[in-house]
Amino acid sequence: MKLPIPQQEDAVFRALADASRRHLLDRLHRRNGQTLVELCEGLDMTRQAVAKHLAILEEANLVATERQGREKLHFINPVPINAIAERWIRKFERRHLSALAALKSKLEGEGHD
Amino acid sequence: MKLPIPQQEDAVFRALADASRRHLLDRLHRRNGQTLVELCEGLDMTRQAVAKHLAILEEANLVATERQGREKLHFINPVPINAIAERWIRKFERRHLSALAALKSKLEGEGHD
DNA sequence: TTAATAAGGAACCAATAGGTTGCCTGTCAA
DNA sequence: TTGACAGGCAACCTATTGGTTCCTTATTAA
Structure with a gap:
């Protein structure tokens, strides 16, 4: 089941x-x-809760599973x-940061935070 | 208001x-x-909904705001x-990938997907 | 000075998320 | 061959989320 990129991306973010x-x-x-x-x-959760979390991770394709006998x-x-790093983070990377850094320090200089 | 790293991180992810x-x-x-x-x-949402989203982004420190007259x-x-890229993505980066790539192709070769 | 404009506040609503409990299925080992 | 163990399924509950509507406040421009 091959999802279109944005949908796949949404699943990962969520x-x-x-x-x-x-x-x-x-x-x-x-x-x-x-x-x-x-x-x-060591987790403060039932097995079923963890199973649900793992299912969500698997759905987002962040984990793959392999059945081995009665174990998975x-x-x-x-x-x-x-x-996601490629499509999303890179565009906020250092080189862009330079232009924004000026703005940021301007904002901070004006009493933000 | 300086949050501890993990809490700040959680806000950003969410x-x-x-x-x-x-x-x-x-x-x-x-x-x-x-x-x-x-x-x-052009958004299919009320102004108030957008304002809420912006508030969440601001809370996560992903946007900064500056009041200018009646505009913000x-x-x-x-x-x-x-x-987050530093603390989170880097550890799943290429060099780690090599070891895992073998595993992945192994899994795929066994009829996954 | 007053009407229009930008934004904030709060109550409310439906849907979803995260978790639980209880029970069922399949596999291994004694 | 039967008990114990790993996992799956489903119903259910509560809190959170994403959105709405209605109303108020503050600034600007006519």
Whole structure:
């Protein structure tokens, strides 16, 4: 099921919006290929809640899974995050920043924050 | 009001989760320093809805505002996005990707998608 | 000085999100 | 072959979100 880019992008942004899900990605980043129960360890949530979060991450294509016997291994997929970095972050990057930095310091000089 | 990093980060991720808000950032990126009514133009939403979105972006420190008479100008602030890019995206960057690419193609070779 | 304009405040509403509990299915090991 | 274990399904609940409408305030221009 190949989504059009903006829709895929929306799914990724929304998946990343939740701290628990970012935490799960973090754990997978530290050790890839964990099962659901492993990912539940130490979390203040039921297994079903974690399963839902993982489903959302999978839907956003941020994790891929592989069934192995009665276990389901979860693997992080860095591609969508990089895609967003390309399409979204780059345009706010340093070179653009220069023009805006002037403005920002101007604003700050006028008593903002 | 200086938030601790993770909390600030959470605000940014959540602000970016909504497509309308990303669209507003896009518009500000194309032309900076617009007023509320300007930002409303062509959007299928009431002014108040847009104002709420802008408030959330401002809360996340993604836009800064400057009152000028009865108008309020909105300026994009690229710093938080870059901060997230630094703290979050970099660790899923290319060099890490190499190790994972092998895994990914392995998974795909086994009939995923 | 007053009408128009830009924005803010607040109450309200429907839909969605995040979480729970309870139960079912499939696989492995004793 | 049967219990224990990993996971899936679904109903349900509450808080949050994205949006509306109505009203007020402040600034500007005629």
